[in-house]
Amino acid sequence: xxxxxxxxxxxxxxxxxxxxxxxxxxxxxxxxxxxxxxxxxxxxxxxxxxxxxxxxxxxxxxxxxxxxxxxxxxxxxxxxxxxxxxxxxxxxxxxxxxxxxxxxxxxxxxxxxxxxxxxxxxxxxxxxxxxxxxxxxxxxxxxxxxxxxxxxxxxxxxxxxxxxxxxxxxxxxxxxxxxxxxxxxxxxxxxxxxxxxxxxxxxxxxxxxxxxxxxxxxxxxxxxxxxxxxxxxxxxxxxxxxxxxxx
Numbered sequence: 001x002x003x004x005x006x007x008x009x010x011x012x013x014x015x016x017x018x019x020x021x022x023x024x025x026x027x028x029x030x031x032x033x034x035x036x037x038x039x040x041x042x043x044x045x046x047x048x049x050x051x052x053x054x055x056x057x058x059x060x061x062x063x064x065x066x067x068x069x070x071x072x073x074x075x076x077x078x079x080x081x082x083x084x085x086x087x088x089x090x091x092x093x094x095x096x097x098x099x100x101x102x103x104x105x106x107x108x109x110x111x112x113x114x115x116x117x118x119x120x121x122x123x124x125x126x127x128x129x130x131x132x133x134x135x136x137x138x139x140x141x142x143x144x145x146x147x148x149x150x151x152x153x154x155x156x157x158x159x160x161x162x163x164x165x166x167x168x169x170x171x172x173x174x175x176x177x178x179x180x181x182x183x184x185x186x187x188x189x190x191x192x193x194x195x196x197x198x199x200x201x202x203x204x205x206x207x208x209x210x211x212x213x214x215x216x217x218x219x220x221x222x223x224x225x226x227x228x229x230x231x232x233x234x235x236x237x238x239x240x241x242x243x244x245x246x247x
Contacts, residue, residue, distance in 0.1 A: 025223055025234060028216040031095050032105070036213050038088040042081045047189050049078040054182075082160055089153055108137040109147070115140035136229040145196060155184050 028036065052074050095102040118133040119140050125132045138146070162169055162177040201209035205222075212218055224231040 023220040024217040025220065026216050027212050027218040027223075029101055030216070031099070031101070033213065033216050035088060035092050035095070038084060038091070042085040042088065043188075043192070045077055045081040046085065047185065049074045049081075050182075050185055079164065082157075082164075085153070086157060089157070109143055111140075111143055111147070115143060134228045135226065137227060139227075141199060145191070145199075148191070149188075152184055152188050156181060156188070159184070 052071075096106045097103070114136075118135065121130060121133040122140075124130040159177040159181040162173050163181060166174045200206065200213075205225075220231075223234070
């Protein structure tokens with residue numbers, strides 16, 4: 001975990017602006033941010049061009065009276081960004097398997113018994129029946145979203161392959177793939193708009209958005225508040241390394 005320091009400004013007791021240094025930590029490195037950008041950009045294009053086939057035909061006449069042109073570009077863009085999504089899946093798999101940071105990311109994302117305990121403790125906390133659980137690098141909500149994302153990507157890729165090369169498969173496979181492909185797209189879009197956007201951008205303390213996906217940095221205050229167990233590890237590691245004399 002790399003520390004970044006920058007100067008911020010706060011209002012002092014005498015209404016004067018006084019400088020205050022705040023430490024920032026890298027939460028998403030450059031590879032993870034590139035993967036995230038590829039995910040959200042391909043997802044947006046795929047969602048728009050995919051749901052276009054569900055729009056009433058009269059809507060499309062505003063763009064093209066005969067609909068040939070708009071559907072040609074719709075299909076082309078959908079396939080191009082489907083390939084981008086598949087390439088990014090491979091990029092993520094290679095990153096998780098062959099880089100030290102990726103393997104650490106993967107291990108931190110693995111579900112464990114503590115996640116189940118944290119879930120019930122957090123529900124009790126929301127009901128004012130106990131203390132807030134102490135989360136590590138990733139909490140149970142982030143792990144659930146991450147792994148359902150992987151499952152969704154696999155489902156959408158396999159069914160999309162059947163739809164793209166429909167002439168090689170029975171009609172039953174084609175019809176079933178349309179249903180699963182569409183339902184998975186609706187589920188993924190709903191999860192992103194309702195769950196992900198609230199957790200990352202819209203909830204109090206984050207609004208109007210978190211900047212982690214842009215610069216990869218999280219403030220010391222936010223790290224201590226949302227991931228206290230990881231914060232303790234980082235501070236302990238910092239203290240230990242500072243005690244090692246320079247050679």
